[in-house]
Amino acid sequence: MMMRKFSYGLLAGAALMAAGAIHAQTIAPAPMVTPNPPPAADNGVLTGTVSDDTAWQSLGIAIPSFATNADVPTAASAGSTAQVGRAIAEVITGDLKNNGLFKPTGPNSLPPIPIIQVLTPDFPTWSTRGAEMLVHGSVSAASNGNLVVGCYLYDVSLRQQLVKATWEMAPGDWRRAAHKCADTVYSRLSGESPFFDSRIAYIAETGPKDHRMKRLAIMDSDGANHRFITTGQAMALTPRFSPDYRKIVYLSYLNGRPRIYVYDVESASQKMIAEPGSPAFAPRWSPDGKWILYSMASAGNTNIYRVSANGGISQKLTETPGINVGGSYSPDGSKIVFESDRGGSQQIYVMNADGSNQRRISFFGGRAATPEWSPRGDQIAFTHIAGNLRIAVMGVDGGGMRYLTNAWQDEAPTWAPNGRIIQFFRTEKGTGKTSIWQVDLTGRNERRLPTPVDGSDPSWGPVRQ
């Protein structure tokens, strides 16, 4: 998984890098709903209709194939450098299209550009085409077999380069360069943190409702690089990627007993954690990957425990009659939000990471379950149950509750690494068919994620390093 960002232009595709320093951009988190408007003067022609009445506007972005200085074969699945260049532009187009902010036009509708234009775009032509923003890029093969991908964002009206970045990666990781470029564009234009270069663990479901096969599976944030991890012989539920993506903690009914396992992605081996004597479920990582939370039932009561990711003695964090379950750390690791029915019905509570100072924060009627702390720290997503199950968010003090979805049964939210989008799974009434969806914090941009079979329990990991 070697991929590095160049700190300065000492590259194979050298000529392209001449125009100035290449720097890692650092983007401060922007305030909630109002992104900085793109710095475009308003003389461009909008290529699409604005379908959203928030400050978010659909922004016309042209993304032609990435050019290459020499079309040579590569070890990448996409093919030669020219083919990789086109595929990368397609992936970027898909990424940007799917979050409701932009109206990208991809390489299938645009003429290719000569490589010289990567650094000196033909602004008048793009302006005529109605593009407000322009993404150009280059792909070249390095002598060590790696690919070098450059990514440039231009404001067509201002005729100005807004941002650029370059990465070198193994050919097999070419999609990551596309996601990194999409992240670069997204961040520069929205003011938000990146999230496309990330992965998702989930449960792939097949078969009839009363005998579903449930398998652990993983995929990139756009559904690519899909892989089944378990065979389905033992039911798998509730996976979570470790923060470094090397491990997945999940619940398996291996040998007929629900227990928590940590699966090592590289070695394809797994080990059971926690006390083998009792049923355990609902595993979660701490943000630093050092701890695993889990819930264990004993004599009918369920409590939340914490154990080192390396195993060892568990520490009991809750101790009340009833069901205490789940748990999600605040981004700084100091607090845990969890679910408990100690007061009579499922509600949401917060405690310190050592179990002290437990207090209820949900007081808005109905039941509240599966809380997940936003990676930005400012909100908690959860499942609200009042007849139907719906995805909702609230402040960390329990205030400002609002719904993001409205279907028969939506549950188990998981945050995008930038805290702007939430995935969850939807169950269809009657058939029990499940699917993975995502929705942004406005609740307006909702879409289904493509998965090879039905999907549930999505778990979104952090942006890859």
Place this chain on the structure above:
Amino acid sequence: MMPSMLNTRLLSAGVLVSVSALALSACSPKPPKQLPPEPGPPVTNTMPAPAPVVPVGPAPGSQADFLASVNGRDTIHFALDKYDIDQISADILRVQAGWLLKYPGKKATIEGHADERGTRDYNLALGERRANSAKAFLVSLGVDASRLTTVSYGKERPVDTASTEEAWAKNRRAVTVTID
């Protein structure tokens, strides 16, 4: 909720007449090694009638013998979000206990389930809680606790696949499966 609070006078009596409305689920006689046994049709259609005296009956002490002895009533049901043992369930468990006391060498697993209208993790805990209620009741009747294990399938294994109140009532259950 202590099972001992419930009426236990009827332990040995076969007072089972009034529970015919309960769904009879015919679980296949296997221990839950990997997946739980696939539940039979929820409707009371083809239950092998509680065979009065058949020439060749099931082997004494087998799961088939258990099912026959309890008139197919291997399952108890629960109200929404509840895990307490009501009178009907108590009667069923008493008959089950009678069989378990008759075959002290046999072990059993109690499978706890929830309906689909809840979140996955909570329903796992709730299923465990229901299975544990059944276990505690059986233990209160003299069955050695070490013979009984529990496993929760949460909402993952409905016996009735419809999305109706009636189906959900059937799915909120604890099933006793003896281990041959």
